[in-house]
Amino acid sequence: MGPMWPLVQRQVEFDAITASLTARSGGCGVVLTGDPGVGKTTLARFATDALPGEVKWVAGTESARSIPLGVFAHLVGASTSRDPVAFLSAARQALLDDGRSRDLVVGVDDAHLLDQLSATFLHQLALDRAVHIVATVRNGETVPDAITSLWKDGHLLRLELAPFSREQSIELIESVLDGPLEGLSADMIWEASGGNALFVRHLVEGALEAGTLRRSGGVWQLRGRAAISSELASLLEHRIDQIPADVLQALQLLTFCEPLDLDTLGQVAGEDAVEEAERRGLVRIVEDGHRLDVRYTHPLFGEVIRRRVGRAAGRRLRGRLVEALSSRAVIGPSNRIRLAELALDSDRSVDPGLLVTAAEDAIGLANVPLGERLARAALDETGGFEAADLLARALLWQGHATEAEALLQSFSPDSLDQVQLVRWGTSRIANLFWASGKSEKADEVLAVLREKVTHPSLVPIIEGIGSVCAVFENRPEEAAAAATAILAADRVLPWAVEWAFFGGGLSLALMGRGGCVPELAARSAAVADQIDGLLRFPAGHGEILALTLTGSFDAAQRRADEYLSLASTGRYVAWGLANILVGTVELARGRFTDAAGRLEQAIAALNVGDTADAISWSFPAYVALGQAYAELGRIHEADGIITEAQARNGRHVAVFGPQLMMSQAWLAAARGETSRAVALSRSAAESACTAGQFGIEAVALHLVTRFGDTTTAARLAELAGICDGQLVDIIARHAAAVATGDGCGVASVAAEFETIGALPDAADAYARAAIAFSRAGDKRRSIECAAAAEALSARCDHMSSPALVEAAHPLPLTSREREVGSMVAAGLSNRQIADRLFVSVRTVEGHIYRACMKLDVADRSGLAESMGTTVR
Template structure:
């Protein structure tokens, strides 16, 4: 940890304080804010800045204990004890001015709410008579001397109300105070407990370090959760909130065990006057409409939990549960809050309450609470329903072996029409957790063969999802069409829409994909408990739009659902970040793509379940390669390959494209072309025609000239502008038509894909140059480089080629780049599938054309032309 904590998130406020002191409009600043918000630190930083500018700075502070001592804060400047007030006042003022020695005087007074009247008058006289400037700090909600308030009310001082840090500022402060990557769950914990209070934040971080729960591990930090309310933190919080009467502690304790709690519930347990008094003290907070009550600060709750003890807490929770059930508000109690309170109370267990709470926790992706509640439900009543519920929770958590054990005790004829049943859950566990897609398909197909009625529709929809995940979109769509989704529960309906959206998008039927996604959103709107699947549906929808070439629509879809999920910690936020990153890549916004994919990947490292994030790591690899970050791309490709998930076969073409971009970034362009062509063939065999278009388009970017015929055929199968643009692009490259390549570049830019636009312009420049059209070549190259800069520094073989002014053929250029990369002729031969003799011939011809004498000079020339 750094020796001194940085001042973070206060740049604007610091400038405001300093500028006000230096200006003529006011004689200083009154900084007001809650305890621990950072008033003293801001005042200190401003004073340090002004001292460096030649100001004489003097500091005083009020204290609650010293308020009764007249002139206590200014004792060092007065020796006239027992003399008149005016004499003491004059002595202090003269002493301060004398010490300044002619320099402008700044007096910094901390906690002015605790100044005695005469000390406040010293500050007033300094300000009114323009003898000094002041910076005062005042705790909000506290009463200060009328003299202090007069300085602000009479406009001598500018008042700055200092707010707590917001979440990004809190994260940034912790990141800057610690060296290395900080776990996302620790940042979440810090934010949840401190709510932007800088004093609490610093104390909590240092406490976790001292306790060895937060430890450095290379360039990262490791954190193990533990108790928060240590004696030192309890003392700090109690110091901040002061003495609390017993009757108010009862209010705080009830809120602490049940927050957020409705006013209608709390008012049945304590007198409303006590609630109001606690709110005035800042011990609790009431929403503007007066309906909901929370603790005044998260750490107040932690402290009260520590001081109440387990017996009192259990009793209080039981009291709150009974009050919640007795309410007649017309609205049922929140199932998760009710079940959690009940489980930790002194009431007898209720399996139905625990089961409802566990289901609610699953919908909110609070899997730790869901497992605890589901286990409680099973312990209270060990039946098949409870076993299924716990198995489902453990499936989401990735505990595949225990899921299998639980399901082995469920009756094979388990009667259910819900989407989650013994067959689908066992298949899902085999597919995602145990990574056995063949066995998963066998389970569903055997069940289908023995089913009829509503359950057959359930199984067919699950089978459709399996087919879509396996990259068999036509089969998936047939399964959905053969199912009656109206006979499924909302969960099943949304899963059916997910399968249909994925399959239609892969086939290039973007209108069907969008219609299916819209139908899925409508189901979720009516059944918010199934909103767990909304982000996945949005991801599939956005990708269908990307494949088709509707890039603005894809970005809008991703951004909309990111806003809804950005505040949900863990895998949900990681996926929302990555979805935005993927659409940003499609639009050629490399810095934005990397920012979101880096952030999503970091969060997924701590929260990924069942390899769900694998598909986003594929996109991340491609983004790194296209941004020229070759080492990072290679490293991530290696780890992604090692973690390839058998369930996500539909992304195989995308995985191959990521490999191709890494190969291209390493100068192995022939290998990159071959990978793209094989990926296109794989997509063609599966009927993933929209993905095939993208694979062929990428091959054209790598110089492949035989894609036009197949792309022409695909324009009759795939909707959207991409297929038609890719066909014209391939035709232009095959014909070496520089003018047509220029036109393709413009078309891609208008579509929103600036990365392809840059490559097409670069290829146009090379084509014009070979044809002797120097002016056209310069224009096209200038456009290519400008587009690459707009993308945030795009890198590609085409862009490299456009920079080289030597009259090299495409193959000579590729091999020259590999020479510049330091590869031997034998290594180049292996990378390009050529013989060593053929490579030697290309190297020789390149050196002759370049007018250099050997490999080293050719390498230097190529490297200089491709910085």
């Protein structure tokens, strides 16, 4: 039994229908028009069920179309008269003889299938306003004139029912699946269904049945082509069966190669067939630059047609397309990929050189599953290193590190020339370091390359990937120096530029020199089409960090969105990596719910392959998600994801160690363990400082300030002179104002945070200002700042922090008494509190006693209630 499908409320249309069916003047009803499956009948019946009066339904069918007044037979009874006028009169009397005609609603489903007499009868009822009418008519069908005149003459309101929006489709699917649907999968289902309610339902049920729609990490993902249920296929095949043979063949050719330029399809299938397909609304002609392309009007027709083509026929049809496409110049990656993919499954021979080139093209366009398929075919044909290297690169990006390593190890470095050696070595390093987490072995391969590669144009590639290894192993200064030297040279090869951008961009951002990174990003953009397409996404992490750490949040958002737009439909790894970049910006701007959802989906999308736990490029998502959960007060989930991050930690991601400690600090703060949150933040700052990550050190010390410490101002003033951008300068002035209890100064800095878009920082700053004013006895300003803090907290999805809690619940407690009270409210025992604070149980009891005395409560329960906070 399939899942239960609820009705998606279309309130505007529902209100229009019910109003037209209860009106006492003007028209007497409504005609719903729309494509098959768009939900006309469902909505019409739902609306009539809400009416107090009687509703009588009829339905037009092909079989009843030849019977005069056939669809109304069960309502009006049989007649012996053969005179149409007498027949209609008798029918009218039978339908309306109870004297309550004005309250009667007649519903007509598929009114375009009514016989002429039934259509005339319905028209007369509307003309006389004898009843209210709701009818449905399918777009693209021949409709009797009597029905058409119902809305043309103003008797009935015509309401075109549009397909679901993307948001409505997602709402419907998620309500059925009882869980979040991955954004990329939602796009695929929505585009395949065209928002058609019936198609959405059958696509989801077909994908569930086929196992291509499944849950991963709590997120539903569609992997592979959209599956079509047998019921939906039969519905669509009925329409396909009416298509002439030559038109069907044109559609069969198109299903193997969509889109296809108009001239090529006309050459292979015949121009008349293509024109007839367009006239029937089966295909559409769209402009693509100077070319006209043919596409299916609805993608599901292509899927059904594909299913009907046998293997032998498919090989023959693809062969015809290969022959036609090969007769013209094959220019550009997309054309080479298309030709190679067609040739693989055709009855024509395949050029191994084309397979190799097309595989490289596919990997360059981030379509690694297709790159893998083409590279495997090329390797089967040639057995050569070029094909093997391409296959290894496709595998490592998909997390299949074991197979990739075995493939590369089958070639001895001594048997390769220097160009091949560089490709062999960089692929192995990438696979060992970022797909497997084996940084020591990757360093060994790097040493081999440095020993054997001597050509001046190739050495920068080795040093470029070496800079990335260095920064991930938390040696950012070394990485930045190597990258800067590479990019300062003339005529640097694309791979050297990209590796240098990856290592240099991330290291400079972390070091607080984010102002240098946009120039590196511009160099990378100039060679982006000459390297693996997926590499640009983890390499872009440094660019996004540089923009956020300098306070350029709007620019960071724009760049992250641009990266996301590059991750086109069906490229799951690219989509996951791009969402890490967008999630990083959303987190900095306080869009915690959006960031959490996006990062959850990124982790699920990247949780692939035989070494998914070790994939380094997904590690930042775990760290950021832990912080997002903690700031939302989702403590259990934060604890779980941070534990997962710790299990994946190691030398291969050592650079993210300080950021992981900051996520742990946020978790401690969410638990009410403020002193531990401060200690963890300080440890993060010290670790970052030791490594030269001065930008991260500034953020960590800012966190110390946000958690209530007043001793960070001096070091932050130093860092403001070291780090680029306005953010660290604002952070330093914030710390100075907090240290002196300057409420006006803190409030001024809060406004600056708000202006640049750092809303969580602004919320905490306003809360600190409220606390400062309260201590100074300025109640009015304290209330104003507390209100501003609360308003910003609401804009940040009701984030939680120690400052916000204290500002919202001003109590006559010391910071340690407040911390102990918060832990009591969280349900911790005295022993647990003592263990977490590294004090004795007697000391905890003393804090609780003094807090109870100050708040005039009798016991722990009263203290917990007075704290006004609970763990969510």
